[in-house]
């Protein structure tokens with residue numbers, strides 16, 4: 151059964167161990183109304199030909215970016231020129247707010263809470279998302295984790311059919327949350343997340359082991375429990391094990407590709423070469439004997 155068929159079935163909460171699907175009444179309404187998805191009557195108040203906006207939340211290092219990357223790859227978007235992309239991805243990290251001098255000093259000592267909602271400029275995020283939904287081209291800054299600040303570089307996000315926005319707290323701010331047509335939550339076990347965050351922060355974000363562990367225990371873990379985890383309830387689709395969950399990713403890709411196909415009469419043909427369901431080739435992939443997370 152395809153994800154869209156599941157979506158037509160009514161208000162259900164399914165978790166078959168592979169893919170947790172939680173569908174709100176509002177969401178079903180949106181999709182039942184959208185026989186022609188190109189003109190989806192958005193539940194977010196934006197009507198007609200606005201991009202299909204997908205929020206991807208989950209704890210740090212749960213695999214949000216990797217899941218988005220897989221979705222882009224499977225839709226043949228990853229290697230396209232920015233101007234040609236029909237699916238684009240943005241990170242919430244681009245919307246960290248500028249720190250005051252005293253906060254900057256604390257951040258340098260690993261004593262600033264980057265996992266608290268106050269660390270973000272949610273108004274700016276909201277305004278950019280509204281521009282995207284209005285079909286505008288926007289500039290999204292790059293975040294520099296070494297200097298703990300927005301860098302001088304930015305990416306131009308051209309109007310696209312589908313926009314993914316990933317981040318730890320994308321479902322936290324109600325006005326932002328309400329803009330999404332689809333909400334995904336990447337649900338990866340916390341030990342696995344910590345085991346991934348340590349090497350990533352050391353190798354890619356210029357931290358040392360002590361800093362990473364202190365920050366994790368003092369800020370990341372408590373803030374995850376207080377602010378991120380409670381937003382799981384807003385998700386339409388929960389993806390256990392993140393990017394390892396080939397079945398969930400295939401279902402999501404199938405749903406997006408159906409949307410794109412119906413929306414593509416006047417646009418370039420999609421290259422859906424990799425849409426066939428992935429065949430489990432290892433115990434880890436099939437879930438038999440793989441890592442227990």
Ligand SMILES: Nc1ncnc2c1ncn2[C@@H]1O[C@H](COP(=O)(O)OP(=O)(O)O)[C@@H](O)[C@H]1O
Nearest residue numbers: 209210211212213214215216217346350393394
């Ligand atoms: N399924 C996976 N198996 C192994 N490593 C993974 C997997 N998913 C993500 N990673 C690695 O874990 C780290 C965090 O993943 P990432 O996708 O950046 O998470 P997030 O965007 O949620 O912070 C990265 O180094 C990434 O390469």
Ligand SMILES: O=c1ccn([C@@H]2O[C@H](COP(=O)(O)O)[C@@H](O)[C@H]2O)c(=O)[nH]1
Nearest residue numbers: 209210211243264265295298299318370
């Ligand atoms: O300057 C910064 C900004 C953020 N962080 C940490 O990043 C993660 C969010 O990014 P993910 O890719 O989702 O992990 C968050 O937990 C912050 O603690 C940082 O360390 N420094």
